[in-house]
Amino acid sequence: MTDPSALAHAIDARCRLHGEFVLRSGAVSDEYFDKYLFEGDPALLRRVAEAMVALLPEDTQVLGGLKLGGVPIATVVSSLTGLPAVFVRKKAKEYGTRRIAEGGDVDGRVVTLVEDIITTGGAVRNAAMALRDNGAHVSTVVCAIDRSAPDDSVLPAVQVATRSVLTKADLDAAAG
Template structure:
């Protein structure tokens, strides 16, 4: 079975859902349903590995869904992984980004599903604030509307394994 069909069958839910952006949707991809399946997660990561740009020095997994993908992608590619929180811890080291120092290094942001790009922009700002370079995100599913250019206007290129349109085409 091809990857798009397998993800669609495993992860597509119908109903009324509120997205991170506050928008509502009648269908939703529960990424945790494919991310917690070791065989399917490995298929996703195997499809991502060839999309990693040359020159990438670190993989930056976005909390929460990007972390398992980035961790396995690190195993496949041999690249070290950072974990990028939604907000800094209020205790201990109080870090927003966990892992090695990213200053002066090329960080590939890794996300599961992109709907509006808000979390990706926040993560890019976090990496850039630490002196790192973050101008590309690699995601499993890009669900942005075709006209959405919020990421491009923030200097972020998107590479994706699948698009929402590809998955939506499987339901007709």
């Protein structure tokens, strides 16, 4: 079993960068959290995936990794559990298979979404709704880090519960 405090320290040490960074909003910050650094580190990625396994609902039939950050995590969780994984696009391609989810069928199956970081839940909401339109039963997302502020998540409105390995508060405490 992964110690959450030790995992928070390891992720924070690997991903919290100091310097001058332009944020998505256009603001400049002296600190930046680069989530891809833990996803690109095999040992750290495995620790996150192992912690996620314990959070999966028992009725999960398929893991749905959200593009881009949820894909490597879902792949490792799939390897650890033997559950099949699909990879969920932001929108279906207009060519080829034209699917929203690549890698397998979701119709009639219980899909647990897998995401790296949730801030408001907008991408998760969109993926849940798209998968439901394709016949999937989606009611849970498991994420590595939930950094949403209280009452900011859009997920309760679409009946999607969030289970997280770590929160922003966990990472801030680790940096403290």
